[in-house]
Amino acid sequence: MHVKKHNRQLTLSERREDFVKVGFLKSLLVHPEAGITIAVVILLIVFSVASPSFLTAYNIFNVARNVASYAFIAIAQALVIVGGGMNLSVGAIGGLAVVTTGYFIDVQGFSPAIAVIIALLVGLAAGAFNGVIITKIGINSFVATLATLFVFTGIVYGITKGYPYINIPKSFTIIGRKGIWGLPYLFWLMVVALGFIFYLFNFRRFGRWLLATGGSKEATRVSGVNVDRIILLSHVLSGLFAAIAGVLWVSRMGSAQPATGQDWLIISFAIAIIGGTALSGGSISALGLLMGSVIIVLIRNGLILLGVNIYFEQTYLGLIILLAVTVDRIRAFYYQRAGI
Amino acid sequence: MKKLSILLLTVVLTTVFVWVGFAAGQKNPAEYKIAWFAPIPHPYFDAVKKGIEAWEKDTGIEVKKVIGQEWTQKNENENVEALAALGYKAFSIYPADPTAANGLYEELVEHGIYVVNFGAKTTEPTPASFYVGTDIRQAALDAAEKLCELLGYRGNILNVLEIIEDVNTIVRDKAIKEVVAKYPDVHIIGEVADIKSVEEGMEKIQNALAAQIEEIDGVICTGFTITVAATIILSEFHETQEKYIRFVGIDDDPSVLKAIREGLIDTTVAQNPWGTGYISVEVCKRLLDGWTPKPDGYSVYAGHVFVTKRNIDTYFDELVNLTMDIGEGLENKNMNPPKE
Secondary structure, X not given: OHHHHHHOOOOHHHHHHHHHHHOHHHHHHHOOHHHHHHHHHHHHHHHHHHOOOOOOHHHHHHHHHHHHHHHHHHHHHHHHHOOOOOOOOHHHHHHHHHHHHHHHHHHOOOOHHHHHHHHHHHHHHHHHHHHHHHHHHOOOHHHXXXXXXXXXXXXXXXXXXXXXXXXXXXXXXXXXXXXXXXXXXHHHHHHHHHHHHHHHHHHXXXXXXXXXXXXXXXXXXXXXXXXXXXXXXXXXXXXXHHHHHHHHHHHHHOOEOOOOOOOHHHHHHHHHHHOOOOOOOXXXXXXXXXXXXXXXXXXXXXXXXXXXXXXXXHHXXXXXXXXXXXXXXXXXXXXXXHOO | OHHHHHHHHHHHHHHHHHHHHXXXXXXXXHHOOEEEXXXXXXXXXXXXXXXXXXXXXXHOOOEEEEEOOOOOHHHHHHHXXXXXXXXXXXXXEOOOOOOOHHHXXXXXXXXXXXXXXXXXXXXXXXXXXXXXXXXXXXXXXXXXXXXXXXXXXXXXXXXXXXXXXXXXXXXXXXXXXXXHOOOOOEEEEEEEOOOOOHHHHHHHHHHHHHHOXXXXXXXXXXXXHHHHHHHHHHHHHHHHOOOOOEEEEXXXXXXXXXXXXXXXXXXXXXXXXXXXXXXXHHHHHHHHOOOEEOOOOOEEEOOEXXXXXXXXXXXXXXXXXXXXXHHHHHHHHOEEOOOO
């Protein structure tokens, strides 16, 4: 019972109930995000002590910006994983949005605001295309998005011939390069996006239905929910968030590089899953997505700050991820033993 | 009268022999079956293609130009095998994998087809007749020398390397260290590597800067992706910070040229992709005409120039002149003409 409860999304009332029943510290153990959060805190302490550069304003700004960039990519993936699917074309949709933004600003001379709207619409359309193939034609999401990964990447290269768009106005880079209260605008945008995810899955019927679809598609269908529409919408949202990530990369780079998005796939899965999004569907956490992003960025940042051997970098990265996941397993073990 | 007839006959026969001889030596342009293959659309390959188009214009010989769908040896094999089936007799190829490409080349050579590597060498011994492209080691030596000069032969360098499994990365790394070792007041104080995308490059370079922001005086990049990434980071850094970090990159991506023009970075090493394309197909033609490689003539180096704010509008002319000089020197350095 406890294990079952631990493995699924907790409702707000359940969280409140836990808190009242067992107290604050023990109630922390109930939450799947607690393990990853503890791991993040440990890493923060280790890197702060080991490197004097870690807590500098420049590095904090840098880390916060990278966390935000990863979080948007992870949200795009998590939104379909939670419904029991996957989106292999996340990076390709991001690349499409990058090129769309660059093309309409640089070649067509549109204002950045209009170019961004078009790019976001392209992301929505690409997500809808994925959703329609999956729900109407009945093709598995892995196969469907693998195919569209090639389609979208081909469009990107067909339009750009591999060349970047470089005439992006300086004003457009403000979001990607500047900040407020010591943290980048990207970070605050990420907070808003994660707030949206929290709200969607805790207070909106669509979010609960998507969770239910990920838990058991057939059971949800039998209860009268239009499962196909839910899956279609999750892909539309995934496309939108991938496009937002792409547009924000243009703002950060000050140019539209056609290769953007090519390495998003692994990272999108890694962060979503480390952050507690169940690969089998039915579970997602805004805090988990944040912590998943933080831990990946912290590890990469810390390894360079500590000057580890570049040829063993991936080994260290893998080992620390394993350590973080182990901390979560320890949390789950104590949670079960405590009999909460 | 008899003398006049003999004279006329001699003139006619001489003309016929000369004409027949000429016709036998010089093939009809349509008889040359030359193909060019690049793994993916990319500004570098596009520049190589332009060199080939210029050669086509100069010679009247058409070259079949094909660009692959993904940067893998498997994809390259499929494309090139299809072209070989169409009867192409000489190939100018960028090897997707420096070792695995030799397998493809062996099969082509067994069928009497000539192969010329462009842009990157295959692992030696190789069935390829020639390599046309940049002298990797020399370019890295020159880049490191230039950075030391910019630093006034005193300061700390961040060495940014691209893909660590690429043997060329090791060649570049050794060349940089060889130059730095000559100057006792120049030190490499940081290294980042294993970078496959601009996004990853931006994150790692910024992490490295954050780690040693006070100490780093210069940055050297010896790969396309990392140069673009470093350009974005340093442009942003120089717009917001007082410190100026010296920089030497490689390749002339439009975003890099823009930053040089705006004075945000110092210089980049422009390879000669135009000349690489032009010369590689000229070598293919000569092989089909019966020319043979000289014993030490395998590498045809296409040269490189530094691009600075001073020569940014004229450096391409320098590369074209360099190409013509290399073309004229082929007979002396690399190829033996066909035996009579």
